[in-house]
Amino acid sequence: MIDETALRAALDREWAWCGLPRAPEWVSLLGEGESYAAWHVATRGADVVVRVVRRPTEDLPRAMRDEFTVLQLLPDGVGPEPVALDESGDRLGMPAMVVGLVPGEVLTDADDWDDELLTRLAQAIARLHDRAYPRCGPVGDPQRSTVSIVGAFEAGLGWWLEHQPQVVADPDVLSLLPGVRAYLAEREPWFEPVRRFALVHGDLVAANVLVEHGEPRLVDWEWAEIDDPARDLGYLGGRLASEGVQVRLGRGRVEQLVRAYLDAAPADLRATETVESLLARRDAWEVCESLLGSLHDRRLLAEGRHEPGLTERRIAAATSGLREVAPDPGALA
Numbered sequence: 170m171i172d173e174t175a176l177r178a179a180l181d182r183e184w185a186w187c188g189l190p191r192a193p194e195w196v197s198l199l200g201e202g203e204s205y206a207a208w209h210v211a212t213r214g215a216d217v218v219v220r221v222v223r224r225p226t227e228d229l230p231r232a233m234r235d236e237f238t239v240l241q242l243l244p245d246g247v248g249p250e251p252v253a254l255d256e257s258g259d260r261l262g263m264p265a266m267v268v269g270l271v272p273g274e275v276l277t278d279a280d281d282w283d284d285e286l287l288t289r290l291a292q293a294i295a296r297l298h299d300r301a302y303p304r305c306g307p308v309g310d311p312q313r314s315t316v317s318i319v320g321a322f323e324a325g326l327g328w329w330l331e332h333q334p335q336v337v338a339d340p341d342v343l344s345l346l347p348g349v350r351a352y353l354a355e356r357e358p359w360f361e362p363v364r365r366f367a368l369v370h371g372d373l374v375a376a377n378v379l380v381e382h383g384e385p386r387l388v389d390w391e392w393a394e395i396d397d398p399a400r401d402l403g404y405l406g407g408r409l410a411s412e413g414v415q416v417r418l419g420r421g422r423v424e425q426l427v428r429a430y431l432d433a434a435p436a437d438l439r440a441t442e443t444v445e446s447l448l449a450r451r452d453a454w455e456v457c458e459s460l461l462g463s464l465h466d467r468r469l470l471a472e473g474r475h476e477p478g479l480t481e482r483r484i485a486a487a488t489s490g491l492r493e494v495a496p497d498p499g500a501l502a
Contacts (some may be wrong), residue, residue: 229363237254247296370387
């Protein structure tokens with residue numbers, strides 16, 4: 170992890186590489202995630218975000234070059250502009266990428282998400298999904314011809330079983346698994362016909378949407394890949410929204426998002442999808458993300474890296490919500 174003093178010294182040498190016209194006058198930490206620390210770097214008339222890695226590059230969800238490639242593929246106005254990439258760490262002392270600043274604020278209060286904003290986001294997602302791909306997988310090498318929600322869930326859970334087995338061993342987590350697995354298996358047939366894939370953000374929670382003057386733009390593209398378009402409709406929020414990260418949306422609002430998306434979607438996607446098919450798959454993605462996301466919160470709590478009160482509420486809400494939405498079929502028998 171690089172500190173502000175070291176970063177300023179490096180930027181005084183590498184300002185041109187960062188796309189700035191002169192040495193920066195402003196360096197401020199925007200925030201820290203599991204993978205990157207984001208720094209706002211500016212001088213008169215120019216603003217960029219310098220994203221510096223916080224973990225070994227081999228442990229990143231996606232290779233830095235893959236995320237940078239994704240940014241180069243984005244339609245105008247959907248996300249940040251790619252500026253520079255250094256995987257070696259030679260430029261700033263740590264591997265880093267530079268992207269354009271996306272202005273705006275994060276909105277996680279349901280009252281802030283009126284009909285117009287939901288529609289604008291749906292239209293932005295549709296523009297992102299405009300290009301059709303015949304296969305899914307990593308952006309640089311998509312090889313799979315089908316998508317499986319059961320497979321996606323088991324792959325995610327498998328990571329936790331390999332790297333953090335004690336989190337999965339929590340009795341509450343173990344009690345949720347039969348219901349979640351049954352719920353996803355029941356919806357697997359909705360995934361089997363999908364052959365039209367798209368570049369998806371992959372982590373399109375409300376916390377990764379910045380809104381300025383009513384226009385939403387997407388940030389933090391490290392989970393982007395070629396995948397089921399419905400995935401990007403399942404993470405914003407809904408019945409299982411995670412406080413401070415997603416938006417609690419009633420069923421009518423979720424359906425509005427999906428209908429607005431389908432209205433704006435390219436013709437080839439509209440020819441193969443219905444509101445019903447998109448809703449069935451986005452619901453499955455929501456359940457999948459709720460369980461796997463709650464494991465992250467449980468890990469933070471166990472390691473003492475949590476936000477007191479908030480993290481506990483998120484875990485409790487995910488647990489009760491999943492028991493309601495995806496009950497254990499054995500307990501119902």
